[in-house]
Amino acid sequence: MHAAVVTRFDGPIEIQDLPVPELRPGQVLVRVEASGLCHTDIHAARGDWPVEPALPFTPGHEGIGVIQHVGAGVTGRAVGERVAVPWLGYACGICDYCVSGRETLCESQLNTGYSLNGCHAEYVAAYASHVVPVPEAVSSFDAAPLTCAGLTTYKAVKVSGLRPAERAAIFGIGGLGHLAQQYAQIFGAETVAVDVTGEKLLLAAELGATHVVNAAADDPVRAIRDLGGADVAVVLAADPRVLQQAHASLRRGGRLVLVSLPRDNAMSLPIFETVLGGISVIGSIVGTRADLAEVFRLHAAGRTTVKYETRKLDDINRSFDDILAGRIPARLVFEL
Numbered sequence: 001m002h003a004a005v006v007t008r009f010d011g012p013i014e015i016q017d018l019p020v021p022e023l024r025p026g027q028v029l030v031r032v033e034a035s036g037l038c039h040t041d042i043h044a045a046r047g048d049w050p051v052e053p054a055l056p057f058t059p060g061h062e063g064i065g066v067i068q069h070v071g072a073g074v075t076g077r078a079v080g081e082r083v084a085v086p087w088l089g090y091a092c093g094i095c096d097y098c099v100s101g102r103e104t105l106c107e108s109q110l111n112t113g114y115s116l117n118g119c120h121a122e123y124v125a126a127y128a129s130h131v132v133p134v135p136e137a138v139s140s141f142d143a144a145p146l147t148c149a150g151l152t153t154y155k156a157v158k159v160s161g162l163r164p165a166e167r168a169a170i171f172g173i174g175g176l177g178h179l180a181q182q183y184a185q186i187f188g189a190e191t192v193a194v195d196v197t198g199e200k201l202l203l204a205a206e207l208g209a210t211h212v213v214n215a216a217a218d219d220p221v222r223a224i225r226d227l228g229g230a231d232v233a234v235v236l237a238a239d240p241r242v243l244q245q246a247h248a249s250l251r252r253g254g255r256l257v258l259v260s261l262p263r264d265n266a267m268s269l270p271i272f273e274t275v276l277g278g279i280s281v282i283g284s285i286v287g288t289r290a291d292l293a294e295v296f297r298l299h300a301a302g303r304t305t306v307k308y309e310t311r312k313l314d315d316i317n318r319s320f321d322d323i324l325a326g327r328i329p330a331r332l333v334f335e336l
């Protein structure tokens, strides 16, 4: 099979011809049709994070495809079913987190495209327990970005406790941000979209943002405070400076939701304003299988729009460059 393989953190990704993966007990073999390119794949391929993936590996955790084989011991999934293969590739199912609906916090979890080979390949071996069926009304190319970008931001908006009549500021209208904004709107809130490129802000306006702020030209903190401040600020840009801006844009009682994972694993926030302002700082990591099923249901009901462009897997290195340069309209999805 054709697969993208990271062999070193300081060089290009290779496209290799590899044998179709062997199944471990409990896994299914998925013939990937569409595989979304998340900014996390770039962090993974560059070894940006404190725990680096073991080399070599195949990135990709927005994979959609059809089950071709079921491995030993698989129940509940069948050949021919179309499924999503998300970041949460496996969780133990019996720890305190798993049994209390917080499987994304499981300490025994395995992550697709990081500790498990991922979906930027023609086939992926995935744990049957953690693939999520895709409803017929959702195309594979829409489903791919929903599997991480949609799921993560739906969850981020949920954990923020956003209410109608509140104002949500979304920092970074990329793959995640263009969906975050739509979920905030579904929750009934006024939205402020912040990015550094005009095209992303045009997209945000098209998708119904109440306000847009170009942070390359204007100070987003002042612009948002002039509106009365944000009740919720979601940080989706992989630039650590954005964190301070998002914090400073909040009104009293505001909630700062951290989602992006910039390379520099450190943050600095003012204590005084946080304490006196009653600010909550919340970290949010992807979402559960149940959250993803909700994301698919919302999309099937016509409540969300997924903006993407398709590419061939051979274009993966150019695609990384285009994302980093801000040239991509929301999401790239590989056609396999």
Ligand SMILES: NC(=O)c1ccc[n+]([C@@H]2O[C@H](COP(=O)([O-])OP(=O)(O)OC[C@H]3O[C@@H](n4cnc5c(N)ncnc54)[C@H](O)[C@@H]3O)[C@@H](O)[C@H]2O)c1
Pocket (backbone or CB within 6 Å): 037, 038, 039, 040, 041, 043, 148, 149, 152, 171, 172, 173, 174, 175, 176, 177, 194, 195, 196, 197, 200, 215, 236, 237, 238, 239, 242, 258, 259, 260, 261, 262, 284, 285, 286, 287, 323, 324, 326, 330
């Ligand atoms: N916590 C999680 O569960 C989770 C899940 C998926 C992705 N992520 C992380 O979220 C981040 C975003 O992922 P993505 O795929 O949406 O990336 P992306 O590259 O598609 O989007 C990032 C956006 O931020 C914008 N941006 C850059 N600098 C900015 C600035 N100074 N101010 C405002 N906007 C700015 C870019 O123009 C772009 O539109 C990455 O760090 C990724 O690893 C986290």
Ligand SMILES: [Zn+2]
Pocket (backbone or CB within 6 Å): 038, 039, 040, 041, 061, 087, 148, 149
């Ligand atoms: Zn992702």
Ligand SMILES: [Zn+2]
Pocket (backbone or CB within 6 Å): 091, 092, 093, 094, 095, 096, 097, 098, 103, 106, 107, 108
């Ligand atoms: Zn667990």
